[in-house]
Amino acid sequence: MTTAQLTERIVNVAGKPIFVSEAGTGPAVVMLHGGGPGASGVSNYSRNINALAPHFRVIVPDMPGYGRSIKGVDQADPFGYLADTMRGLIDELDVDSAHLIGNSYGGAAALRLALDTPDRVGKLVLMGPGGIGTTRGLPTAGLKSLLSYYTGDGPSRDKLAAFIRQYLVYDGASVPDDLIDLRYQASIDPEVVADPPLRRPSGLTALRTLWRMDLTRDPRLKHLATPTLILWGRDDKVNRPSGGPMLLNLLPNAELVMTAHTGHWMQWERAELFNRLAIEFLGDER
Numbered sequence: 001m002t003t004a005q006l007t008e009r010i011v012n013v014a015g016k017p018i019f020v021s022e023a024g025t026g027p028a029v030v031m032l033h034g035g036g037p038g039a040s041g042v043s044n045y046s047r048n049i050n051a052l053a054p055h056f057r058v059i060v061p062d063m064p065g066y067g068r069s070i071k072g073v074d075q076a077d078p079f080g081y082l083a084d085t086m087r088g089l090i091d092e093l094d095v096d097s098a099h100l101i102g103n104s105y106g107g108a109a110a111l112r113l114a115l116d117t118p119d120r121v122g123k124l125v126l127m128g129p130g131g132i133g134t135t136r137g138l139p140t141a142g143l144k145s146l147l148s149y150y151t152g153d154g155p156s157r158d159k160l161a162a163f164i165r166q167y168l169v170y171d172g173a174s175v176p177d178d179l180i181d182l183r184y185q186a187s188i189d190p191e192v193v194a195d196p197p198l199r200r201p202s203g204l205t206a207l208r209t210l211w212r213m214d215l216t217r218d219p220r221l222k223h224l225a226t227p228t229l230i231l232w233g234r235d236d237k238v239n240r241p242s243g244g245p246m247l248l249n250l251l252p253n254a255e256l257v258m259t260a261h262t263g264h265w266m267q268w269e270r271a272e273l274f275n276r277l278a279i280e281f282l283g284d285e286r
Helices: 078-092 105-116 141-147 157-168 177-187 190-194 206-213 243-250 271-283
Strands: 007-013 016-023 028-032 057-061 098-103 121-127 228-233 254-259
Touching (some): 016 078, 028 078, 028 105, 078 105, 098 105, 141 157, 157 177, 228 243
Parallel strands (some): 028 057, 028 098, 121 228
Antiparallel strands (some): 007 016
16 A cells, blocks of 8 residues: 655646645656546555655646546547646646556546657556557447446445456455445545546547547557557456557557456556566666
């Protein structure tokens, strides 16, 4: 669990309050969390911040729609909205260029930020990022569980526990009850229930939104020179592991590490390995 000395504050980004935690000094590393119900920055990276803080200025925001940040996301272009807001955050923090670490939803936001403004990103570490073939074909069982959390009978602790223990990790028994409780309480914030940040696109703009959310269709991808480390669990039930080789073959300057007995939450399940890989990759100036 996190033991590093964290500073916490609200940063105003174009009129939007964004909650951010920081620890450490050195090159800036922004850690963007996933989009599951009740997610937040520090809870998503609780097993990583302490390891990275001696080497980097670790910046861990709650993304829009989550935690203590503003609720609501532009559903017409969610990844673009998140990328713009996170770029605005590093502007407010006087960071010219930052390394980005992104898990799932946060991985898609990090990749979109790099595509839109590559000069603002040093290196990328992406764990099972969204937007990599996830809109082609039927959704995975894990993605169905995630997207149905606020529909039907509405959110419940049982639904959240099933999503986390059956789909988010390889070994569901490893997830403690207090983590489920913490995320459940966050997931039933009335503002979030009224306007869930991650949901299935609908209406007349649904096809356009799905197109925007499939980053493999972006022609800029094959020209993105940002050094990128792709990490993917071979047992990921949310975003298909085939996305790892797909992204590797699209990016001109990428490396891929896939691990067995690992689900969608690699930075938590395989924390020691993740921390070592991230520190070595981000700290290498070559």
